[in-house]
Amino acid sequence: MNVCLIGVSGHYGYALGGISADGNCEVAGVAPGSPEEDLTPLVNRLRSQGRNPVCFDDYRRMLEELRPDVAVVNCHFADHARVGIEVLKSGCHLFIEKPVAVTEEQLKALRQAYLESGRHLAAMHGLRYHPAFYTAWKAVRNGAVGEIRLIHAQKSYRLGSRPDFYRKRERYVGTIPWVGSHAIDWIRWFSGKTFDSVYASHSKRFNREHGDLEVSALCHFVLEDEVFASASIDYLRPEQAPSHGDDRIRVAGSDGILEVRDGKVWLINQESDGVRELPLEHPGNIFADFLGQIRGEKRCLVSAEDSFYVTEICLKARESADRRIPVRIS
């Protein structure tokens, strides 16, 4: 299979890893998806792997000329849906950065294009493939905590110095849809529940001259069956911290409590005394799974429907934080 990469502003690394792991596909071409995207680091990385993709200025021309099987879209966040729709209309399968859209209209149009295309689509919720989160998810889905009642998810990043487009809401889309989307995805994925409503808050204060970028955010979700979930989101992790991010989830259920912290999984339930650490399972690479799904050999852990649904929740959460009111989801 031939793969084209559009944009370099997100997690294209998932695709490069999956292509290497797969061994049966090639990077045919690369192009920017948004103005001012500099392809140099991507091209250098591909060349160091012995790959020689054709570089295009215009991704539309690339899609026409190369007719790839799969396109990987990760441009400026505000452009995902527009580019994604063109990809689907050109007949490609679509591996797309999240959030997949930044307005409800865009989201509706992308979903429509997907349904009409008959192609495969997955958003880059690659953290589902993190061994600790995957192991935790499997345990929870196998009943380790009984019925889920309460979830707390945490995303905490170093701010560092971000690219310019992070400073503008209309390009960056906001910290809840960007950083928070992972936490929201976990809540959806672990619970399998529909979301009834969200109440959220976000603040730009102390963003170290990052314009519109929100540095702290908090979301409160009410899911079906009176399940409640919070997501704590920040760029406050000190530079001295031992890692870029501090990803966590705590899932409290009727029969046990499970946590992911420091890349490890901890469980208390009736089957053992005290807290026990679960051995990690390694699910592989998201893009390799996506390629396998296209070939009909396996299923990617991220479905197209969840890709749309998580984006919808992100947008409702951002709306709640902007308007300071609870927003209904379904």
Added chain:
Amino acid sequence: MNVCLIGVSGHYGYALGGISADGNCEVAGVAPGSPEEDLTPLVNRLRSQGRNPVCFDDYRRMLEELRPDVAVVNCHFADHARVGIEVLKSGCHLFIEKPVAVTEEQLKALRQAYLESGRHLAAMHGLRYHPAFYTAWKAVRNGAVGEIRLIHAQKSYRLGSRPDFYRKRERYVGTIPWVGSHAIDWIRWFSGKTFDSVYASHSKRFNREHGDLEVSALCHFVLEDEVFASASIDYLRPEQAPSHGDDRIRVAGSDGILEVRDGKVWLINQESDGVRELPLEHPGNIFADFLGQIRGEKRCLVSAEDSFYVTEICLKARESADRRIPVRIS
């Protein structure tokens, strides 16, 4: 000083510990504060310490006859304010279980009685005296994390089998004001901020035949200066857990992040590489401090004003959860 105990439904153990530590006061009498309170365990415990308090059926008669300096009130939660007002009017200093009231009218009346009495009052926010929380609080107040931006507090208890009055909302008052009051108190105490609003949820599901008792709850607070705080509250801790409660707080600020977990304090900021554990400080006993405050020798970590304010926030949070709307606080 002479102390009388009214009720046995809360944390009178703080008072017994403080009386022992103080060495200069006596337990003059004990009485129930609510119908059906059984004094036997308290009286046995006092006798085992060589104390012989007079037992009364009616705390009013006890206050009249013994004229104690201090009364310790911890009856059924719905009766705190009523009994507390009588204590203050009798001229006693008041050490009272939280929440100190269960309606806004009660709270207003108690505060009025306090202001008119000229006596000292502290609520039983004894977890301020837990070495880890005290150490963490001192570090935060000394600037360890810079300006506070985001707080997450957790209270997780074993349910076990609770006394009958926990099953009735009108006696028990609710899990947010009872269990959650600690988390809310920490948020207030660490931040020193006023609270603008709360959005909260609670659920009785899976309460193992505990009537009205809510087993899971989640609160989202917006404080002044766009500080956000969540409180996750549950009775879902499995019986197999290594301790009754799993108390935590995470405070993320402009210059660092501090956590209390498993009775330890962890800090990351610019002053060290990686996460470091803070040595614990031991602040002593809340009731011993309260006695010292009455004598003019020291100050209790829990002020009367914070006792009222935290109760006000608890009641607004419960109202939010009952009505499923955001509620303004100040």
